[in-house]
Amino acid sequence: MLDKTYRPASVETRQYEAWERAGCFAADPSSGRRPYTIMMPPPNVTGSLHMGHALTFTLQDILIRFERMRGRDALWQPGTDHAGIATEIVVTNQLAAEGKTRADLGRDGFIERVWAWKEESGGTITRQLRRLGASADWGRERFTLDAGLSAAVRRVFVALYREGLIYRDKRLVNWDPVMHTVISDLEVESRETKGSLWHIRYPLEGQPGRFITVATTRPETMLGDTGVAVHPEDARYADLVGKSVRLPLVGRLIPIIADEYADPEMGSGAVKITPAHDFNDFEVGRRHNLRLINIFDRDAKIKSSVFDDFLWGHRAPVGSVTHADDDGGLLGKATFEEIPEGYRGLDRFDAREKIVADLEALGLIDKIEPHTLMVPHHDRSGEVIEPWLTDQWFCNAAELAKPAIEAVESGRTQFVPRQWENTFFEWMRNIQPWCISRQLWWGHQIPAWYGPDGAVFVAESEAEAEREAAAHYGSEVALSRDEDVLDTWFSSGLWPFSTLGWPEQTPELARYYPGDVLVTGFDIIFFWVARMLMQGLHFMGDVPFRTVYIHALVRDERGQKMSKSRGNIIDPLDLIDRYGCDALRFTLAALASPGRDIKLAESRVESSRNFATKLWNAARYAEMSGCALVPGFDPRQCRLTVNRWIAGATRDCAGAVTIALEGFRFDEAAHLLYHFVWGTFCDWYLEFTKPILQTEDAGARAETQATTAWVLAQLVHLLHPVM
RNA sequence: GGGCGAUUAGCUCAGCUGGCAGAGCAUCUCGUUUACACCGAGGGGGUCGGGGGUUCGAAUCCCUCAUCGCCCACCA
Numbered sequence: 001m002l003d004k005t006y007r008p009a010s011v012e013t014r015q016y017e018a019w020e021r022a023g024c025f026a027a028d029p030s031s032g033r034r035p036y037t038i039m040m041p042p043p044n045v046t047g048s049l050h051m052g053h054a055l056t057f058t059l060q061d062i063l064i065r066f067e068r069m070r071g072r073d074a075l076w077q078p079g080t081d082h083a084g085i086a087t088e089i090v091v092t093n094q095l096a097a098e099g100k101t102r103a104d105l106g107r108d109g110f111i112e113r114v115w116a117w118k119e120e121s122g123g124t125i126t127r128q129l130r131r132l133g134a135s136a137d138w139g140r141e142r143f144t145l146d147a148g149l150s151a152a153v154r155r156v157f158v159a160l161y162r163e164g165l166i167y168r169d170k171r172l173v174n175w176d177p178v179m180h181t182v183i184s185d186l187e188v189e190s191r192e193t194k195g196s197l198w199h200i201r202y203p204l205e206g207q208p209g210r211f212i213t214v215a216t217t218r219p220e221t222m223l224g225d226t227g228v229a230v231h232p233e234d235a236r237y238a239d240l241v242g243k244s245v246r247l248p249l250v251g252r253l254i255p256i257i258a259d260e261y262a263d264p265e266m267g268s269g270a271v272k273i274t275p276a277h278d279f280n281d282f283e284v285g286r287r288h289n290l291r292l293i294n295i296f297d298r299d300a301k302i303k304s305s306v307f308d309d310f311l312w313g314h315r316a317p318v319g320s321v322t323h324a325d326d327d328g329g330l331l332g333k334a335t336f337e338e339i340p341e342g343y344r345g346l347d348r349f350d351a352r353e354k355i356v357a358d359l360e361a362l363g364l365i366d367k368i369e370p371h372t373l374m375v376p377h378h379d380r381s382g383e384v385i386e387p388w389l390t391d392q393w394f395c396n397a398a399e400l401a402k403p404a405i406e407a408v409e410s411g412r413t414q415f416v417p418r419q420w421e422n423t424f425f426e427w428m429r430n431i432q433p434w435c436i437s438r439q440l441w442w443g444h445q446i447p448a449w450y451g452p453d454g455a456v457f458v459a460e461s462e463a464e465a466e467r468e469a470a471a472h473y474g475s476e477v478a479l480s481r482d483e484d485v486l487d488t489w490f491s492s493g494l495w496p497f498s499t500l501g502w503p504e505q506t507p508e509l510a511r512y513y514p515g516d517v518l519v520t521g522f523d524i525i526f527f528w529v530a531r532m533l534m535q536g537l538h539f540m541g542d543v544p545f546r547t548v549y550i551h552a553l554v555r556d557e558r559g560q561k562m563s564k565s566r567g568n569i570i571d572p573l574d575l576i577d578r579y580g581c582d583a584l585r586f587t588l589a590a591l592a593s594p595g596r597d598i599k600l601a602e603s604r605v606e607s608s609r610n611f612a613t614k615l616w617n618a619a620r621y622a623e624m625s626g627c628a629l630v631p632g633f634d635p636r637q638c639r640l641t642v643n644r645w646i647a648g649a650t651r652d653c654a655g656a657v658t659i660a661l662e663g664f665r666f667d668e669a670a671h672l673l674y675h676f677v678w679g680t681f682c683d684w685y686l687e688f689t690k691p692i693l694q695t696e697d698a699g700a701r702a703e704t705q706a707t708t709a710w711v712l713a714q715l716v717h718l719l720h721p722v723m
Numbered sequence: 724g725g726g727c728g729a730u731u732a733g734c735u736c737a738g739c740u741g742g743c744a745g746a747g748c749a750u751c752u753c754g755u756u757u758a759c760a761c762c763g764a765g766g767g768g769g770u771c772g773g774g775g776g777u778u779c780g781a782a783u784c785c786c787u788c789a790u791c792g793c794c795c796a797c798c799a
Contacts, residue, residue: 271799280797603748610761621758
């Protein structure tokens, strides 16, 4: 007889392993059944399961199990992501703990070290996913740095380059001065910071005693000022346009220009222009042909050497500037001599203090106001981002976005809930060039090689690049490979087809692309969903998925985002150990109502655990009452009203659960099952039929036993997607 | 500055195309003769954020205000 209390630990792992061994999770391309595909968002290879994972993978597993039971050839494609920056930070920190740096190991040594870390921790997340019960097709597991997937990355890069959709450009980028890498706009997180607004008097040239006051939150950037802008219709300054100011501390003469960027309502109405260190100023500078003066080195310290540019220059070979015309030949000019000696080598924040002090001493600070501003930070490293002028690889996202926008407009891909399409459109219609290069070592190295004169050869292999170079130069030359790697999202954007064997035309690719549903959180609509749509449409000619189901974030019971710093992290594995994975899965499903964040209280998990025990005891009762499945049993042949009733109610419940799951109403499916199992089957049917099981009427008894067993079997099936 | 979401029981939330206000947890009363105390039977508790409108009828649709949260944005 079954134990009175259900002990999940004694069942779950054993059952899961039996299922996996039996091949229950494997897709079967030769089955002839209709395919149903979900691409698993690849978790970071060295990561471990957190509550967000638990939610997203539970929901995906519910859909996969549901459709598999309905007879579809279900493919849940699993895998992991190399997670460039995230992993590189982890390993760099490990090295730091040993008193070493990345540079100590060198590129090859560092990459070796990361692979070792991947080998050590790489199995963790997939083991944990199994513990959650995720019925993925593990035999098809992929990793974004696998040979096949890497070949796909090179193919895509080369193809887009040849189509002119990937190009090299020198422009302002978001620079992390500690990690020494560029990041994309999406990786920048604005944080509200208390600072000051300094009003500085710039002396007018040739008009002693007259000043123009500019306000800035970053006084240190004045070393790179090359203009002062006022609004064209601002009467206060009409006579000054075309005149010059003498930049304090530096002595450089810079022009006063008229540009609509200057807002007469703001501050004094005049704004200093630092084209090399501010995104707006860059545009103003471009419009007025102002000089770009770079004052920072790669550490965001004031330049201390004329060789700073050169140090960086090995990535920016002479002649590789794509848009040289736009820059009016102003780029790359040596500017070191224009930086006053006293500031050279100072950290940007120390420079700020010194500059403010020096200006004050000169009586040029008009006033200082407290000011709250949004400061850009790197979302992963937490460092303050510096807009910095470098050469990088960009992808013309605006062009690739067009078909993706159209696909969602026309409904070829639909978002659920629908409102997320607005978010998607808003970003896609204003999309900026996507900076795809990173100054990291862990990732897909960019397949570009440079000749001695800086000419670039983009090719899928070094041999191919060498052939192209030989043809170009007329003889064999030594090439050096671009040292940068690609943004992690560049490769994960290919996931829906690279995992299926693309660029080879495999049977899997033909069968499982496009996928049916993508399940993910709203926080990566831009990072990932948009990129998969763009790249899938471009290279496969079709959308990667028909439906995008967007779920909410899991928060703690007070609604706070879970984070290490808050110390409010609920560990899903801890809950699984204490309550069983079914209790956690059921809870997450029941709370997954569309459009609202999930506040997870442990009491809900406890309640789900009780539900599992309730079901267990119903089965225990059935067993001890001699209820066994009767082959060929047809509930429609029942004669007793109570049996006819429960059979009909069971069918109704099955229908309602089906409708709920088809509409992604996981919460409703869970509630229907909870109430049917507990409120209808246990509280009423099992109680009603107790007297029947005691009677002498063998026919009535047998019919009731058979019906009980049948209903129980139906319920276990209906619950299987969730539990 | 723009966009989105939320506001329903003490807490966390459902409530779909308007039709008798619901669940889980908590709380109170009763119940330990054999499925389950991780249980059973029953109870208390809500002016559905405020105001206006449409309607025979509004938690639900419309307008407006308030508060909270999130996303995006170049306001020096």
